[in-house]
Amino acid sequence: MEPQTLNCNASSGADQCYDNRMRLAMFVIPSLLASCTLLLVMLILWKTCRRGRGTEGETLILLEDAAALPRQDWKGRDSLPTATSAERLLEFQDPLLAKWKLPEDWQVQAEQFLCMGRYGPISRATLVRRGSLGPSLPVILKKLPVASSPQETKRFIELMKFHIQICTHDSLVKALWCQSQTLPLCLVLEAMSLGNFLGFLWQTRQGSMPRKGHIHVLTEKKVFAMAIQIARGLDYLTASQRLIHGDVAARNVLIHQDLTVRLCGLGLAGEVYRRGALPSKEAAEVPIKWLPPERILKHPVTARSDVWAFGILLYEAVTLGAPPYPALQPSEVLPWLQRQHRMEKPDQCGDDLYRIMRSCWQWKASKRPTFSQLIDQLDSHVPRANEAETLAATERLDLSDYQRTAGVSPREVQLCLSEPCVMHKADSL
Known part of the structure; x- marks a missing residue:
């Protein structure tokens, strides 16, 4: 049977012509609606997949009030x-x-x-x-x-x-x-023989520093080596344990006399492990200048939030403990970042190291590298890193000025002049 056509002429009845149009409308309109719905669903799925690309498999950590969190182990x-x-x-x-x-x-x-x-x-x-x-x-x-x-x-x-x-x-x-x-x-x-990494950096600002029979100097190549160790620890926390550190900074790293380094200050990681979320009160204790935009804005965070802070730590290391954003007050940091500004390359920082730092400071978290990628990048640049020039800084850091500029309270960081350590309140417990 051949399908009817819509040829309505003088010899066709008005009722027959109307019936033909109705049959076609009943077929075409649902088909169009179904096609539009399918296209809309495909578009939503495509955008969702694209938004999640680069963060696939990463755990979202919510910032929640402690009172709202469950009391049992999550x-x-x-x-x-x-x-x-x-x-x-x-x-x-x-x-x-x-x-x-x-x-x-x-x-x-x-x-x-x-x-x-x-x-x-x-x-x-x-x-x-x-x-x-x-x-x-x-x-x-x-x-x-x-x-x-x-x-x-x-x-x-x-x-x-x-x-x-x-x-x-x-x-x-x-x-x-x-x-x-x-x-x-x-x-x-x-314990680590040279104590806190930030204190070590501060005491090396004048160049070579004798410590217990050893002379310790820092070069860019040694910064690369220490950065790789720290990135491996963070990769273990984020990729293997599905946690975040939450307070990555030089003040939360300890250093041994052979210049091996280890992460401390694991209290926030412990809270995430125990509760499944990051209590707002504890999270608020981390100074703003080490926080990525999503942490400042109290949005959900992932391991890429620690990546941002890792870039700040690299800045601390290559500047021998200088406070980040030295010309800004803590309250000025977010508006400055929103205008797409980033810290300039420090004087003693090579191009390769600075490119890694900038990659950590991408506004969109999914565009930042993972710690596994950072390890590969750092390792590939080690052969070209400067090992001839010693990192030095002639300017001494005053503790009160540092606390004010960095936005760190006196209870959080106290420079111990007689011991190679910096002690801080927000420690691993």
Whole structure:
């Protein structure tokens, strides 16, 4: 049967012509609607895929108020029982922490208070084994005061477990032992001989610096080598553990006399691991000059947010600890960045290193490199990096001026003139 046509002439009836038009409309209109709907769906899917390209597989970390977060462990990991007192919590024999108990034949000696951490005092100390003629072991002690609440005790115990379970990479400061069955609770962390990286940078601003029988100088090539170590630690956190560090900065890096470096200041990573989100109160403690735009605007963050801060850390390293955005107040940073401005290349910074820094400061997070890509880029540029000229700066940094310019409070950073370290409040706990 051949299809009817719409040829309506004088010999055709009006009713037949009208019926033909109606049949065609009933076929054409749904077809057009279906086609338009399909095209719209395809367009939405294409835009969604394009928007997600470069961040595929990355975990979105939400900024939330602590009160709005669930009290139980978000990933189903072992959680501590509810208790009305810290003493009742200690009755719970955690098998993991029991394996990491500080052996009774080790004694703590020469304990020296450094600063107040988020939960209590942080000290430098030496561990000596009874009856042993072997070398002593320098450590960092983080303690929870005896008068702490059950909630603080629970969080401290959970963060000790985080350090033991997660902080196992060679580019992260590692836990050695802990004390979880008697008060005060204590976490024993390894110490690095040259202390805090920011303090090390400050004390090398005048050139060569003797330290305990060694002379340490920094070159651009050594900055590349240290940057690779830090990027590997961050790649482990973000790619392997699906976490963020949240406070990447020179003040959160420790350095050894062989110039190996390790990340510390893992408190925000511990919160993300424990809660599945970044509590706004703790996140707000990070100085604005180290934050990417999405963190300042309180948008969701991913590992690419740490990439931005990694670029700031590279600036700190090559300038020997200069504050970022030295001509701006913290409140001026976001408007300045919105006008597409970025920090200029420092005097002692090569083109390759500066290009990497600029790639970290892309406004759109998905356009920034991953830490895996950064490791490859840094490694490929090492052979061309300058190793002949020593990084130096004739200008001394005044602590109060630095705190004001960097937007860091006196409680967060205190330069220790007698020891090669910078101590800060927002430490790993």
